[in-house]
Amino acid sequence: MKPRLIIYLTLGFPDNEFVEDFVQNIPDGIIDGFELGLPSSDPRYDGPKIRSTHGERNHFSQDHMGRVLQTCSDRKIRVNLLSYYSDIENEGGKNLQMLAGLSAHEMIVPDLLIDYAEVADAFISSLKASGISLIPFFNAATPDKVIKKYVNETDSWIYYGLQPSTGINVPVNIPEVVERAKSVIHERDIIFGFGIRNGGDAAEIIRAGGHGIAIGSAIVDDLAKHDERAAILKISEYREAIDSAV
Amino acid sequence: MYQSREKEILPEYWYNVVPDLPEQLSPPKDSKKDTSSIDMLNRILPKKLLEQEFSFKRREKIPEEVMELYHQIGRPTPLVRAINLEKKLGYSGKIYFKYEGATVTGSHKINTALPQAFYAANEGVQEVVTETGAGQWGTATALAASLNGMRSKVFMVRTSFNQKPLRKQIMEIYGAKVVPSPSIETEFGRKTLAERADHPGTLGIAISEAVEYALDKGFKYLLGSVMNSVITHQSIIGLETARQLEIEGEEADVMIGCVGGGSNFSGFVFPFISGKAEMIASTAEEVPKFTHGKFGYDYIDTAGLLPQLKMFSLGAGFVPPGIYAGGLRYHGAAPALSMLVHSGRIKAEDVGENEVLAAMRLFAGTQGIIPAPESGHAIASAIRYAKRDPQSRKNIIINVSGHGLLDLSIFSRGEK
Ligand SMILES: Cc1ncc(COP(=O)(O)O)c(C=O)c1O
Numbered sequence A: 001m002k003p004r005l006i007i008y009l010t011l012g013f014p015d016n017e018f019v020e021d022f023v024q025n026i027p028d029g030i031i032d033g034f035e036l037g038l039p040s041s042d043p044r045y046d047g048p049k050i051r052s053t054h055g056e057r058n059h060f061s062q063d064h065m066g067r068v069l070q071t072c073s074d075r076k077i078r079v080n081l082l083s084y085y086s087d088i089e090n091e092g093g094k095n096l097q098m099l100a101g102l103s104a105h106e107m108i109v110p111d112l113l114i115d116y117a118e119v120a121d122a123f124i125s126s127l128k129a130s131g132i133s134l135i136p137f138f139n140a141a142t143p144d145k146v147i148k149k150y151v152n153e154t155d156s157w158i159y160y161g162l163q164p165s166t167g168i169n170v171p172v173n174i175p176e177v178v179e180r181a182k183s184v185i186h187e188r189d190i191i192f193g194f195g196i197r198n199g200g201d202a203a204e205i206i207r208a209g210g211h212g213i214a215i216g217s218a219i220v221d222d223l224a225k226h227d228e229r230a231a232i233l234k235i236s237e238y239r240e241a242i243d244s245a246v
Numbered sequence B: 001m002y003q004s005r006e007k008e009i010l011p012e013y014w015y016n017v018v019p020d021l022p023e024q025l026s027p028p029k030d031s032k033k034d035t036s037s038i039d040m041l042n043r044i045l046p047k048k049l050l051e052q053e054f055s056f057k058r059r060e061k062i063p064e065e066v067m068e069l070y071h072q073i074g075r076p077t078p079l080v081r082a083i084n085l086e087k088k089l090g091y092s093g094k095i096y097f098k099y100e101g102a103t104v105t106g107s108h109k110i111n112t113a114l115p116q117a118f119y120a121a122n123e124g125v126q127e128v129v130t131e132t133g134a135g136q137w138g139t140a141t142a143l144a145a146s147l148n149g150m151r152s153k154v155f156m157v158r159t160s161f162n163q164k165p166l167r168k169q170i171m172e173i174y175g176a177k178v179v180p181s182p183s184i185e186t187e188f189g190r191k192t193l194a195e196r197a198d199h200p201g202t203l204g205i206a207i208s209e210a211v212e213y214a215l216d217k218g219f220k221y222l223l224g225s226v227m228n229s230v231i232t233h234q235s236i237i238g239l240e241t242a243r244q245l246e247i248e249g250e251e252a253d254v255m256i257g258c259v260g261g262g263s264n265f266s267g268f269v270f271p272f273i274s275g276k277a278e279m280i281a282s283t284a285e286e287v288p289k290f291t292h293g294k295f296g297y298d299y300i301d302t303a304g305l306l307p308q309l310k311m312f313s314l315g316a317g318f319v320p321p322g323i324y325a326g327g328l329r330y331h332g333a334a335p336a337l338s339m340l341v342h343s344g345r346i347k348a349e350d351v352g353e354n355e356v357l358a359a360m361r362l363f364a365g366t367q368g369i370i371p372a373p374e375s376g377h378a379i380a381s382a383i384r385y386a387k388r389d390p391q392s393r394k395n396i397i398i399n400v401s402g403h404g405l406l407d408l409s410i411f412s413r414g415e416k
Helices: A016-025 A048-059 A062-074 A085-090 A094-100 A117-129 A144-153 A174-184 A199-207 A217-224 A228-243 B003-009 B037-044 B047-055 B064-072 B083-089 B110-122 B136-147 B158-163 B165-173 B187-195 B203-217 B228-248 B263-272 B335-343 B353-367 B373-388
Strands: A004-010 A033-037 A079-082 A106-108 A133-135 A137-139 A158-161 A190-193 A212-215 B013-015 B059-061 B079-081 B095-099 B127-132 B151-157 B176-181 B254-258 B278-284 B294-299 B308-313 B347-351 B396-400
Touching (some): A004 A016, A004 A048, A004 A228, A016 A062, A016 A228, A033 A048, A033 A062, A048 A217, A062 A079, A117 A144, A137 A144, A144 A174, A174 A190, A174 A199, A199 A212, A199 A228, A212 A217, A212 A228, B013 B228, B037 B047, B037 B203, B047 B110, B047 B228, B064 B110, B079 B228, B083 B373, B095 B228, B095 B373, B110 B127, B110 B136, B127 B203, B136 B151, B151 B158, B151 B165, B151 B203, B158 B176, B165 B176, B176 B203, B187 B203, B228 B263, B228 B335, B228 B396, B254 B263, B263 B278, B263 B335, B278 B335, B278 B373, B308 B335, B347 B373, B353 B373, B373 B396
Parallel strands (some): A004 A212, A033 A079, A079 A106, A137 A158, A158 A190, A190 A212, B127 B151, B151 B176, B254 B278, B254 B396, B278 B347
Antiparallel strands (some): B079 B095, B294 B308
16 A cells, blocks of 8 residues: 655745645645644644644644635645644633534644543544544553553544654654554554654655654754745655655 | 573663553643644653653563663662561561662663663764762763763752762763753753842753753753653563562562652552552652652753653752652652552652651661662662561562762761
């Protein structure tokens, strides 16, 4: 199977117009989906690069998100959203009602199983009732028991983080991480992200049996400079790296 | 008896509890928006240690060189049945103690100092830096550095530095440079002294100084407790205990240890976590982190150079009284241990000075060993347990984390 490449963007970063153009201009076929982050006031499980993109909370508007989703839908690019539970909670579920009306049907909530485990079951049910599936977000620190429980309760693909936080540089033994994920998670696609530093890492994940990768921090500098070409070039290089690893 | 079965007792792998926890461990947290204190760990910790810290593999192979060093410093340590103590207490069950004081440096701290120093030396590092409270960790670091051909520097909490000249001397014999903390050698130390010239020092401050010094000089920093990789190394205590009990044909019903940062206790009990044994963490009444602390994110060190961890804490700025058990003066406790105390799997109790001193005397009088005052807390809790139900047939296993031969001055303070 062709490995999947997911690109993370924070909505509104570097500004609304850039993001809207970007999803319009990215060439057909090089990516398998966008992961769109709702700006958060406390993106605690992101690394410094991604965290810097959440500063643009003020630029964000619901209309902007609507336009981005519309473009992706027109272009048949799969989209999932990312929102911190702390924000969903602060906004009293308003967010959720809004999401229910959108064309994105999958969602990552990075802090849910860590900081809000006690409400996770109820939240997953209410997401389901709104037609949204939770993409469980695991990493090496997630205990076997917890992984098994949430694999059972969900039906989407799985997001597995290489690092405890994205963009940081602790040494990671990629084959061991992939092997551990696959030893606990069966019959579901596992996409690896949070800390992929280069094409070599990406290829190693695929060779070790990962189903795909998610890239975020790697293109933040280009986005910050409004350099669409550079970002797209980098994305194409990742595409090549994972395709040639198969 | 045990020494002849050394190979059977010493495990080949350390055990990391994280994959077997009931909930996901909250990751370390950066508190600044644009810099990463987690990333900074890359500069101060040996790479291999960092990899262990964040890879969370259930089994971690002990390098052959470290195995050899473990033999050299007295591992496996004995598991002894405390028959005289049982008799004295009129306890119907059995009491065993795992004796970490039998290592050459006199405590469990050498169990993690050795692999950390080995990893640092492998990276070509010339000098390692650390902090010490009671002196046990500094002693272990000094020896581990020497055994791996490196220099060492130890920031020692000022109260201990003044109270324990012998500790300082031992570290110096092993080749360490020892300075009292707060010191004038770091910016944070100078700032602290400017605010209070006679500051008694805390572990939190000493950690900040050691980290700053390591960053400045490009040396590696060794961690004495709290971090998960340290606890993984300390699992050797529990893994050996499990095999020794198996050889005896016994099981652990109750396991008791003392908690400073949580390394000896966690290393002792975590290998048993999936079983049924009751577990009791004994802390000092003066530093009641589990009973009066808050469970949430807090800094490892006072200056906030290191990341925040989700743990029980009395606050990184907490200045404990200059208590008799320096190793228990730390404001927080390891995240995995904190989680298990929070969930109720592990019980916690505070023990006060008089009770600890009495327990130490009783233990010395019955078993001949003068325990470290930190370990005295574990013994006091075990005595409480046995006295509560003398008819019980339960096996009580105590971790005696160190000897107290360099802490004798606490007896002359007179029981209050
Ligand atoms: C003998 C002894 N026991 C226990 C401790 C407490 O530390 P930890 O909780 O990390 O084992 C210390 C710390 O200095 C110590 O020296």
